[in-house]
Amino acid sequence: MQTKKILLAGETFALTQVAAAGVTATSSAQYANGALPFLAALEGSGIAVEQLPGERCSGEFPTSLEALASYHAVILSDVSALSLLLTPQAREGRTSVDRLELLERYVAGGGSLMMAGGYTSFQGMFGTAAFHDTALVDCLPVTCLAQPDGVEAPAGLRPVVTHAHPITSGLPDQWPPILGLNRTILRATPDTTLLASVTHRGRTLPLLAVRDYGKGRSLAFTTDIGPHWMSREFLESDIYRALMQNIARWLMRDL
Template identity: 55%
Template sequence: MKLLLAGETFAAMTSVAAGGDVLTSAAWVNGATAFNAALATEDIAVTQIGGERCSAEFPYDLDALAQYQAVVISDVGALTLLVTPDARAGRVGVNRLEVLKAYVEGGGGLMLAGGYMGFQGMFGTARFHDTPVEDVLPVRCLPVSDGMEVPQGLQTSILESTHPIFAGVEGPLPLILGMNKLDFRPDGSSRLLATCHHRGTDWPLLAVRNHGRGRTVAWATDIGPHWLSQDFLGSPLYGKLMVNMVRWLAGIQ
C-alpha cells in the first residue's frame, strides 16, 4: 500500500557566542526515520513531504490524494496547509483541509499525530481546532495550548485490547514523555482505545473513527522523538503499533 506522510522535518539553527563573535550553524532533522523504517519492513511505501515543502507540494485535489490509501499529518500545522503560494500572493484558491475531509468521506484514511505542531499545538500554534480536519477526527481539539510535557513519563492504559490496532501488541506500552490534551468525541462513530492519566484526568491517547466511507485515527503523541521515549522507539511494539494503525486506516485489518 501507499501512504502519504506530511511533516516531521525540522530546520534547527544554533548560535554560539565566543567572546565577541557569534557563530551560527544550521541542521535539518527528520523525526520520522523510525516510523518510515517500521513501515518499510511491511512493504508500505511512504511518500514524505517535509514540513518546509508542505505549503507548495501537499496535494491540492482528490485526484492527487487518490493514489494513497492513507495520509498521516504529523508536526505540521493547519496554517502551513491553508496558506498556499496562491493564498500568500492574495489569489483565491483551494482549502486543502476541506480536500482532506472529502478524501476521508470518500473512503480515505487520515491520521493526525501529536507533537508541538499537532492538534491545537504547544502554544496553540498548530490550529486544527474548528477546521474541516477536526470535523472528521474521533476527538475535538481544545481551543488553547494543548501540549503537556511529562518528563517522568506517562503510562498508557489500553481500553480495547481486542481492537485490530493492538493485534500482536502484548504487554504494557513503554512510557511516553508528553502528549496533546484532547476531547474525545462520544458520538457513537468513535472509539477510545487508549488513555494516559495525568493530574486527575484520563486523556485520550489513541482514538479511532469511521466517518463517511473512510477512517480516522487520533494519536495524541509523537510518532518519533521526543515525546516517544527511546525505550518506546526501541521496543518491537513500536513498529507493530505504527503498522497496525496504518493498516487499519487503509481498511486492510
C-alpha cells in the same frame, strides 16, 4: 498488484543555534527528520510511504480529490494548519482550495486520515498548529482545544490499552512511557472508539483513538511518532514496530 501508498506530511525541522564565547558569536544549523523511526518500522511491510517535508507542504500538498485519491491514506504529523491553508495562490492574494476541507471530503468519500502528535499538531504546544475549529477536525475521533494543548511529561506517562481492536491485537495492555502529548477531547459519538489513554494530573487523556467517518476512517495518535515525546524505551521496543505497522495496516484497510 498496486502497491498501497501513504502520504506522510510533516516531521521535518530546521534546527539553528548560536554559541557565544565572550563577544564572539557563531551560529550553526542542521536539518532533522523525526519520521525516521516510523519509516524504519514500516520497512518490509509492503506499504510504501511518500514523505512530503513540512517546509514543502504549502507549495506541494495535493490540491484536489483526484490527487489525494492516489494515496490510500494521509498522515499529518507536526505540520500546522497554516502550512496547508497557505497555498501559493493564497500567498499572492488569490482564491484557492481549502485543503483542510479537501481532507475532510477525502475521508468522507472513503480515504483514511491520521493525525500524529507534536508541537505543531492538533492545536499545538503554543497554539500555533491551529487546527481547532477547522473542517479537518470534523472527521477526527477527537476535538482540539481552543488553547495551547501540549503536555511535557519528563517523568513519563504510561499508556494503557482501553479497548480490544485489530490495532492493539497482540500487544500488551501497558506500553513503555511517553514523554508528552497533545491534550484533546474524545468525541462522544458511536462511531468513535478510544483504544489507549494516559492519565495526567488525575485526568484521562486520549492517546490512540479511531473513528469511522462517512465511507472513510480517521485515527488520532496524540504523541510523537518519533523523539522526543516518544521515549527511547518505546522506540526501541517491539511494541513500537508492531503498533506502527498495525496502525498503517488499519489505515490501509488490511486490518
